[in-house]
Amino acid sequence: MPSLSQESRQGLTLLSPTLAYALVMLAAPLAMVVMFSFWTQDYLDLDKTFTLANYREAWTQPIFQVLMWRSLKISLIVTTTTVILAFPIAYYLSFHVRSRKALWLFLITVPFWTSYLLRVFLWKVILGYNGVLNSALINLGIIDEPLTFILYNANAVVLTLAHAWAPFAILPIFIALEKIDRSLLEAAEDLGDGPLRRFWRITLPLAMPGVVAATLIVLIPTVGDYITPKLVGGTDGLMVANMIQIQFGKANNAPLGAALAVSSMIVVAAISIGIYFAGKKFGGKVK
Amino acid sequence: MRGFGKFISSKWLVVYAVAYMLFLYAPVILLPLFAFNDATIVAFPLTGFTTKWFDLLWTTDALHGAVRNSGFVALSTALISTFLGACAARSAANYSFPGQKGVMGFIMLPLVLPEIIVAVALLVMLMQLGMSLSLWTVIAGHVLICTPFSIAILSSAFAGMESSLEEASFDLGETRWGTFRRVTLPLIMPGVISSLLITFTISLDEFIISFFLTGTDVTLPVYIWSQLRFPSKLPSVMALGTILLAVSVGLLIVAEVFRRRATRRQGMDAGSTQGLV
Numbered sequence: 001m002p003s004l005s006q007e008s009r010q011g012l013t014l015l016s017p018t019l020a021y022a023l024v025m026l027a028a029p030l031a032m033v034v035m036f037s038f039w040t041q042d043y044l045d046l047d048k049t050f051t052l053a054n055y056r057e058a059w060t061q062p063i064f065q066v067l068m069w070r071s072l073k074i075s076l077i078v079t080t081t082t083v084i085l086a087f088p089i090a091y092y093l094s095f096h097v098r099s100r101k102a103l104w105l106f107l108i109t110v111p112f113w114t115s116y117l118l119r120v121f122l123w124k125v126i127l128g129y130n131g132v133l134n135s136a137l138i139n140l141g142i143i144d145e146p147l148t149f150i151l152y153n154a155n156a157v158v159l160t161l162a163h164a165w166a167p168f169a170i171l172p173i174f175i176a177l178e179k180i181d182r183s184l185l186e187a188a189e190d191l192g193d194g195p196l197r198r199f200w201r202i203t204l205p206l207a208m209p210g211v212v213a214a215t216l217i218v219l220i221p222t223v224g225d226y227i228t229p230k231l232v233g234g235t236d237g238l239m240v241a242n243m244i245q246i247q248f249g250k251a252n253n254a255p256l257g258a259a260l261a262v263s264s265m266i267v268v269a270a271i272s273i274g275i276y277f278a279g280k281k282f283g284g285k286v287k
Numbered sequence: 288m289r290g291f292g293k294f295i296s297s298k299w300l301v302v303y304a305v306a307y308m309l310f311l312y313a314p315v316i317l318l319p320l321f322a323f324n325d326a327t328i329v330a331f332p333l334t335g336f337t338t339k340w341f342d343l344l345w346t347t348d349a350l351h352g353a354v355r356n357s358g359f360v361a362l363s364t365a366l367i368s369t370f371l372g373a374c375a376a377r378s379a380a381n382y383s384f385p386g387q388k389g390v391m392g393f394i395m396l397p398l399v400l401p402e403i404i405v406a407v408a409l410l411v412m413l414m415q416l417g418m419s420l421s422l423w424t425v426i427a428g429h430v431l432i433c434t435p436f437s438i439a440i441l442s443s444a445f446a447g448m449e450s451s452l453e454e455a456s457f458d459l460g461e462t463r464w465g466t467f468r469r470v471t472l473p474l475i476m477p478g479v480i481s482s483l484l485i486t487f488t489i490s491l492d493e494f495i496i497s498f499f500l501t502g503t504d505v506t507l508p509v510y511i512w513s514q515l516r517f518p519s520k521l522p523s524v525m526a527l528g529t530i531l532l533a534v535s536v537g538l539l540i541v542a543e544v545f546r547r548r549a550t551r552r553q554g555m556d557a558g559s560t561q562g563l564v
Contacts, residue, residue, distance in 0.1 A: 004384060011382025015390065018375040018434065022394045025431050029408035036411050089307050092300045106543060107308065111315045113535040115492055117511050118528040122314035125321075125329055132317070135331050166311060217399060224401020226495055231515075241403045248407060248499070254414070261407050268401075 037258035046255075054259035064243065068264065071223050071239040072271075074154055078161040079219040083211060085162065086169035090210070091203075093170075094177035105174070112167045120231045123160045127151040127232070152234025160228045165221075169214040176210025177203070205282060212279030216272050223268050240264050318532060322525040329521045340526035350527070353510035357491055360422055360506055364429040364490040369482045371430065372437025373475075379438070380445035398435040405431060406499035413500070420502035428496035433486040440485060440546070444478025477545040484542035488535050507531070 004012070037054050040047045058064050093104050111119070126132045127150045134146040150156060180203065188198045204211075226241040233239070240260060247257030325335035344350060379391055397405055409428050413420065452474070456466040472479075494508040501509050511527065514520040 007382055008384030011378045011384045011387070014374050014382065015378035016374075018371040018378075018394055018438075019390060021371055021430070021434070022396075025409065025427055026396065026405075027393075029405075029412040032412045032415055033404075033408045036415075085307065088300060088303050092304045096297055096300055102547075106539075108311065110536060110539070111311045113488060113492070113539055114315050114318065114532050115508060115511065115528050117494055117508055117515065118318065118524070118531075119314045121515055122317050125317060126313060128330075130330055132331055163310065163314070220399045221401050224403040226403050241401070244403060244407060245499075248410065254411065257407065258411060261404055265401075265404060 033258045034262055036255050037262045039255045041253055041255050054256045055263065057256060058259045058263050064240075064260065067238065067240045067243050068267070070154070070237075071241075071264065072267065074157055074161075074229075074237075074239060075219055075222040078158050078165070078222050079215055081158060082162045082165050082169045082218050083173075083214050086166060086214060087173055087207075087211070090170050090173035090177055093174050094180075105171070108170055109167045112164075116164065117227060117231075119164065120160055120228050123156065123163065124151065124232050127156055127159070151232060153236050154233070156232040156234075157228050157237045157239075160232050161222050161225060164228070165218045168217045172213035172217065173207060173210040176207045176213075180206045208279050208282055212276060215275055215279075219275070220268055220272060223264060315532070318525060319529045321522065322529040324522070327519055327522060329525065340522040341530075343523045344526055344530075347523070350510060353505050353507045356422055356504045357507035360425050360429060360497075361487045361490040363426045364433055365483045365487040367426070368430045368433035368437045368486045369441075369479060371434045372441050372482055372486075373479065375434070376438045376441035376445050380442055380448075381450065395435045395438065397432045402432065402493075402495040403499075406496045409496070410499050420500055422502075422504050422506075424500045424502070425497050425506060428500050429490045429493055432493070432496065433489050436489060437482040437486055440482045441475065441478050444475040448474050477548040481542045481545045484538045484545075488538050488542075491531070492535070 038050050038052070040049075040051055040053060089108075093101055097104055124131075128134070129146050129148065129151070131146075131151070133150065134143075137143045138146065150159075184202055184206075185198055188202055193201065223239075224241045225239060226245060229237050229239040229242055244257045244260050244264075247253045247260065251257075320333065321329050322340055323336055323338065324333045325337035325339075326333075375391070375394055379387070405428060409424070409431075413424055418424070448471070452470055453466055456470045461469065492508060493506075494512065497506045497509050498512065505513070511524055514524050
């Protein structure tokens with residue numbers, strides 16, 4: 001290592017406890033998961049010979065393929081829905097609210113601090129056969145029979161996750177919109193651009209870094225969500241995280257679980273990189 | 288602002304914003320409703336007002352154990368991750384060295400990594416090392432995911448700090464540690480308190496990592512998860528959830544007050560969103 005300046009050394013020294021923690025508790029465990037995924041387990045005995053059998057199983061067995069596809073599909077739908085729903089709110093906050101922005105932001109984050117488990121559970125209460133939504137719609141005379149397509153399937157998972165991740169989508173978009181120089185919009189107006197053109201050619205491209213950040217912040221964690229599919233998903237709503245948990249728990253096959261975890265991470269990373277570059281192309285520099 | 292003006296009028300945006308807030312608050316509003324509802328089944332119509340579900344919580348011993356465990360885990364997590372966060376935030380704000388961006392990115396990684404991956408990875412390592420699961424393994428996981436939040440909060444506290452004050456302190460003969468204790472720490476204190484409260488709240492509510500890494504001592508969310516299976520337990524779970532919501536919101540408001548005090552101390556407009564942005 002080339003000799004570092006005094007400033008560099010001081011900065012590194014200061015960072016060293018945090019870095020050491022991340023190396024021991026994040027890098028090492030992640031490396032071990034990768035290692036584990038190349039081993040095999042027979043009940044309690046761990047066979048440490050290198051094998052690709054777990055990956056072969058993870059990528060070819062129909063049950064795993066179905067779960068992986070479904071997780072990706074649900075996550076992509078959730079992400080699109082959440083970001084599209086979040087954009088107008090962020091836009092409203094940034095362009096229309098004048099003095100109470102901080103209060104609005106606070107109010108948006110409050111529901112996020114209710115126990116996640118209970119929030120998901122309460123969606124079950126809302127969407128159930130005799131749930132809040134169905135009884136309200138029946139009382140209003142809008143429907144005669146309770147709707148059944150809203151619980152214990154992928155729809156319920158999408159709705160619940162879109163709710164849970166809303167603040168994470170709103171905040172980055174809001175921050176990007178706040179950074180837009182308002183005089184650019186005035187200049188466009190002076191030059192004869194209508195509202196729609198102005199939005200499409202100035203606001204949206206300049207907000208793109210926020211939209212991309214929101215997309216990634218929602219997409220990556222939702223692929224690995226465990227609670228929501230388990231509580232409101234029914235059998236058709238289960239996702240890959242539930243399978244990972246089963247492999248580590250009941251099935252007692254940690255190496256296969258590790259291979260599933262690594263596989264889903266690779267797939268998500270690939271998609272994220274794709275989204276990042278697509279955003280860069282549309283919006284210019286994405287930070 | 289006229290920006291989108293004629294295309295979508297401001298009026299429709301307000302309607303949308305209100306509808307969206309209703310969607311966000313729908314489950315939150317139900318929580319206290321069912322906690323005070325005099326029926327064993329969690330469904331409408333409401334049957335009457337009662338506080339018996341809250342009374343029940345006082346006599347449930349398993350719950351008290353979970354509360355103690357969660358308190359211990361959340362307090363330890365808050366202290367450790369705020370310390371680690373302060374080191375990293377200070378280093379990022381005041382120093383630069385080769386590879387800093389990459390290193391910081393790596394430390395912030397748990398923010399976007401699916402929690403199940405973090406949980407599984409830690410579990411695999413503990414299994415390999417032959418360590419048994421305990422509250423400390425839960426703390427280890429919580430610290431990992433809370434530190435990035437702490438860094439985000441403390442970065443703005445350090446970025447807004449006038450470094451000339453520290454230099455003056457050195458010039459006047461104060462030691463490094465003395466300067467930290469008597470100049471730096473008081474200046475960043477609001478940020479530190481805000482970080483402690485936020486990380487405490489996150490840890491209190493964290494489920495997936497606790498679920499994987501908990502041994503025989505369960506934390507509060509793991510306890511709640513076990514109760515969700517029994518329909519007869521649900522009303523008291525609603526009562527518990529209501530208390531937790533009140534505690535979280537209380538802590539958040541205090542955290543927000545300190546965040547604003549931090550921005551005001553740095554001469555920014557306290558009502559603005561600058562500290563967040």
